[in-house]
Amino acid sequence: MKVVDYIFSEGERRSLLVSEDSRIDFWSTLYVTAELRQDHKQTSIKKELYSIKLLRKWEQLHTRDLLAEIRQLNFPSRETIKSIKHFCGISSKAENSKSAKVVSFTKLAKTPSALDAVDKNYQYQRMIGINKFLGFCAWELCKFKPNAAELRREIEAMSAQFKAHYPKGLSNLSKATHAEADDFKAFLEVAHPNHPQNPFSNFEIKLRNYLLIQILYWTGCRPSETLSLTLDDIGHDIDQPALRFIRRHVVVK
Numbered sequence: 001m002k003v004v005d006y007i008f009s010e011g012e013r014r015s016l017l018v019s020e021d022s023r024i025d026f027w028s029t030l031y032v033t034a035e036l037r038q039d040h041k042q043t044s045i046k047k048e049l050y051s052i053k054l055l056r057k058w059e060q061l062h063t064r065d066l067l068a069e070i071r072q073l074n075f076p077s078r079e080t081i082k083s084i085k086h087f088c089g090i091s092s093k094a095e096n097s098k099s100a101k102v103v104s105f106t107k108l109a110k111t112p113s114a115l116d117a118v119d120k121n122y123q124y125q126r127m128i129g130i131n132k133f134l135g136f137c138a139w140e141l142c143k144f145k146p147n148a149a150e151l152r153r154e155i156e157a158m159s160a161q162f163k164a165h166y167p168k169g170l171s172n173l174s175k176a177t178h179a180e181a182d183d184f185k186a187f188l189e190v191a192h193p194n195h196p197q198n199p200f201s202n203f204e205i206k207l208r209n210y211l212l213i214q215i216l217y218w219t220g221c222r223p224s225e226t227l228s229l230t231l232d233d234i235g236h237d238i239d240q241p242a243l244r245f246i247r248r249h250v251v252v253k
Contacts, residue, residue, distance in 0.1 A: 001056050002017075002018060002053070003049045003050060003053060004018050015046045027137050031052075031136050031137065051125070051128075054126055055130045055133070058083070064080075066080075067141065070134075070137070070138045070142070071141050073151070076158060076161075078161060082165060084130060085127060088123045091118050124166055127166055130162070131159055131162040135155055135158070138155045188213065193210050212227075215243065221245055
């Protein structure tokens with residue numbers, strides 16, 4: 001599955017979770033529409049969708065369908081929640097490399113390097129997103145059943161179980177708003193292609209990274225706008241060089 005940005009004919013922009021055959025995921029779309037669109041920014045909605053995408057990947061690896069299980073009144077067990085927690089701590093790069101072939105989860109659960117793990121704050125946010133999504137869907141599935149009041153308590157217990165497994169010892173690094181001036185200056189110097197401490201060996205990669213950093217620094221554009229640049233967007237006039245930042249979102253009519 002993937003998160004796709006659509007711009008509808010009236011100009012409204014929406015992020016949707018779609019399958020590989022371009023089918024829109026029903027439950028994530030209902031969740032976003034009912035719970036998030038009113039009060040959340042587009043970037044926040046996309047983060048929630050990425051958490052749901054991660055849950056879908058976990059289900060695929062384990063041949064599970066949690067919503068189908070909840071429909072049968074089988075709520076996630078403690079072991080299931082611990083498994084989801086561990087999966088939330090694995091980086092996307094590691095997930096993709098390890099899901100390319102069939103492996104047992106015991107092997108997948110062992111991250112061979114710290115680079116395969118995400119920051120605890122990121123793991124925490126992923127689990128919050130999954131918890132809220134499952135709680136919403138569970139209530140939608142159960143609210144019209146005769147024993148809805150009892151099931152409500154089951155859903156609240158599931159949510160509390162998720163909260164009990166949120167990662168502990170979160171850092172305050174995510175609260176930093178900018179780098180110190182001296183550190184940033186040193187970073188710019190090391191990023192130069194000819195600097196001896198530049199960690200990359202390929203000159204083309206060094207030059208590409210340096211140009212990306214300079215574009216971000218001097219234009220103030222977003223990283224996504226810089227990454228979407230093509231050769232046709234670069235004006236080669238020596239006297240008046242220019243960059244064109246063009247929106248290339250898919251438009252749904």
